[in-house]
Amino acid sequence: MSATIAADDNVAAEHVVPAARVPVSRGYRFEVVKLVSQWRIRLLVLACWIAPALFVAAVSQQSTLPTDTLFGRWMHATGWAGPLVVLGFAGTWALPLLTSVVAGDVFAAEDRLGTWRHLLVAVRSPRRIFVAKALASLTVIVVMVVGLTASGVVGGLLAVGNHPLVGLDGHLLSSGDAAGKVLLAWACALAPTLALAGIGLLGSVALGRSPMGLLLPALVAIAMQLAQMLPLPVALRAALPGYAFISWNxxxxxxxxxxxxxxxxxxxxxxxVLATVLAYLIFMRRDFTNLSYDGSGRRALVVGALPLAGLLAATFAVVAVATPSMGSGIDQAKVQRSVATAFAHLYRMQTDELNRPAVTEAQLKVSAACDKGDGRSDPHGAGNDWHCIVTWHLPGVETTGQAIYQLDVSSNGRYVADGDGPKEVNGYFLVHTSTGDAPNPMWQFDGNVDLLSATPKG
Incomplete structure (x- = not known):
């Protein structure tokens, strides 16, 4: 009898089918549904698709524009300025906060709810759980970025229209060129967003239910913004992942x-890539049987923070060797060249507005003489004490024209040139044209110094 039972058990054991692991695609769909079912994620997605359009449309109708924001002064002139203003705000605040809420919480939520055991039993593969969660968070973040882009563009075009855009050196971009560059700038902003998302995954895995994991991407973004404002070598600032949030200029x-x-x-x-790989390594070594797991400080330091610090040092060394970037990147020759180029473009624009005879940049022969601190300071680096005298020549006119500008140059290379006379050229906000008053493009303008280029000779 016992022999018969044993034989039956052996036959049954031979017919036992091992439990199949859940495919990554199925786990991915499950994680996406979990994310979008949260009310805060739905609210953020809705805000990304609606708020920029409302903001751009509202600001474009105001008499006062955000001239302290890049391209803000052109929001009355073209619908392509609005999405660039939104991009500047998003890179500073919105995208770091979005990555914190999504990627910074995708693993920590399971710790707070105590659902790791149920998830492991259902999926039966920690590796597939990690991939599914990482892909789901990436999908939601991309949907938010696409929403910010589309909403800003639609709001600007509906409120102002599809008109040419004035570039940072005063040259005029056609509507088609402006559209392509605006979309490309937003696409480039995806790269630092992914870096913050990877840091969010790392914090969510390493710090468990601790709120520091949720705040880590936002805190890192704030630290990178502070670094961009400090007088650090350009190579060090370029080695930070947030540099792409401003280099699209x-x-x-x-x-x-x-x-x-x-x-x-x-x-x-x-x-x-490195932050995501580090998060994966920590996740695969985790003990899921410990229900009170609250992150591992030593593991977060050794496996998480130290490799990223090493990457920063290595990137700094590579950029420093490959480019002339150990200083501020801002010097007298670069500022003079940038101001002269922008002035030449804008002078032609003002000439068209006033219906004066057409003139080319070559005919104008614009040059600029700039100093810092009225000549008492070394003409290098950022500051609001730059002073420029622009000189130009008109064909058939013996008198040389001159205009004065006060410059506020920021550490990232962007500057605002404020006209200081003569009043016929840059002294007034408006100019009188045959069709009425129009904004004077030479009254105030934005410019950009290439921090990583070599100083021009001569």
Whole structure:
């Protein structure tokens, strides 16, 4: 009898089918549904798709524009300025907060709810759980970024229209060129967003239910913003993943300042990959049987923070060797060249507004003489004490024209030139045209200094 039972047990054991692991695609769909079912995620997605359009449309109808924001002064002139203003705000505040809420909480939520055991029993593969969660958070973040882009563009075009955009050096971008560069700038902003998302995954895994995991991407973003404002070497600031949030400015210069943008994108993607890999390694070594797990400080330091610090040091060394970037990147020759180029473009624009005879940049022969602190300071670095005298020549006119500008140059290379006379050129906000008053493009203008380029000779 016992022999018969044993034989039956052996036959049954041979027919036992091992439990199949849940495919990544199925786990991914499950994680996406979990994320979008949260009311705060739904609210953020809705805000990303609606708020920029309302903001751009409302500001474009106001008499006072955000002139302290890049391209803010052109929001009355073209609908393509609005999405760039939104991009500047998003890179500073919105995108770091979005990555914190999504990627910074995707693993920590399971710790707070105590649902790891149920998830492991259902999926039966920690590796597939990690991949599914990482892909789901990435999908939601991309949907939010696409919403911010589309909403800003639609709001600007509906409120103002599809008109040419004035670039950072005063040259005029056609509507088609402006559209392509605006969309490309938003696409480039995805790279530092992914870097912050990877840091969010790392914090969510390493710190467990601790709120520091949720806040980590936002805190890192704030630290990077502070670093960009400090008088640090350009190579060190370019080695931070947030550099691509500001280096897209170079797309709107002529010629395009692509080197800072490419460096910013590559650095951001490397940070994104390394942070995600570190999060994966910590996740795979975790003890899921400990229900009171609240993160591992030593593991977060050794496996998380130290490799990222090493990446920062290595990137700094590479950028420092490859580019002339150990200083501020701002010097007298660069500022003079940038101001002269922008003035020449804007002078032609003002000439068209006033229906004066057409003139070319070559005919104008614009030059600029700039100093810092009225000549008492070394003409290098950021500051609001730059002073420039612009000189130009008109064909057939013996008298040389001169205009004065006061410059406020920031550490990231962006500057605002404020006209200080003569009043016929840059002394008034408006100019009188045959069709009525129009904004004077030479009264105030934005410019950008390429921090990673070599100082021009001569």
């Amino acid at each position: 170079g797309l709107f210069a002529s010629p395009e300042q692509l080197r800072p943008l490419v460096i910013g994108i590559v650095v951001s993607l490397v940070w994104a």
